[in-house]
Amino acid sequence: MSEDVKIGIIMGSNSDWPTMQAAARILDDFGVPYEARVVSAHRTPDLMFEYAEAARGRGLKAIIAGAGGAAHLPGMVAAKTTLPVLGVPVQSRALSGQDSLLSIVQMPKGIPVATFAIGEAGAANAALFAVSLMANDDAALADKLAAFRQKQTDTVLAMALSPVE
Numbered sequence: 304m305s306e307d308v309k310i311g312i313i314m315g316s317n318s319d320w321p322t323m324q325a326a327a328r329i330l331d332d333f334g335v336p337y338e339a340r341v342v343s344a345h346r347t348p349d350l351m352f353e354y355a356e357a358a359r360g361r362g363l364k365a366i367i368a369g370a371g372g373a374a375h376l377p378g379m380v381a382a383k384t385t386l387p388v389l390g391v392p393v394q395s396r397a398l399s400g401q402d403s404l405l406s407i408v409q410m411p412k413g414i415p416v417a418t419f420a421i422g423e424a425g426a427a428n429a430a431l432f433a434v435s436l437m438a439n440d441d442a443a444l445a446d447k448l449a450a451f452r453q454k455q456t457d458t459v460l461a462m463a464l465s466p467v468e
């Protein structure tokens with residue numbers, strides 16, 4: 304693990320990785336160093352505690368945590384660190400991620416988890432939010448974020464509609 308890692312991307316299973324790669328791609332695009340690991344709340348609880356407890360000391364600035372179903376990973380990690388925890392509800396097979404969303408977003412008062420949309424959009428937005436947090440102390444990163452926004456704006460302004468069929 305590289306020492307200059309700034310963002311931890313963790314997930315309950317490697318089956319979450321196709322979704323969570325959307326976060327990794329954003330961080331790659333912005334040149335933000337990150338690590339990606341499988342850490343399961345109910346299958347590797349000791350690892351989850353160790354990871355969360357060590358995160359601030361290792362220099363991480365935020366943790367993006369994705370999980371599906373009874374998705375307690377983000378909340379439990381948030382209980383063990385004062386770093387910002389960004390929760391991504393992964394789309395589940397049984398309930399299409401509604402279960403994941405409600406599990407993550409309904410944190411009781413006192414331990415916040417910033418919760419994003421179900422699936423890839425949420426994973427990408429969690430990474431953009433992490434970039435935004437880091438841009439508070441990094442003018443070059445803030446410029447990159449502004450350029451990213453401008454590119455999106457230009458793309459939409461250039462959109463043309465095909466003739467009515």
Ligand code: RP5
Nearest residue numbers: 315316318319370371372393
């Ligand atoms: C959760 O259970 C994971 O976050 C994943 O979304 C879900 C299913 O895990 P697998 O059965 O695919 O390993 O812990």
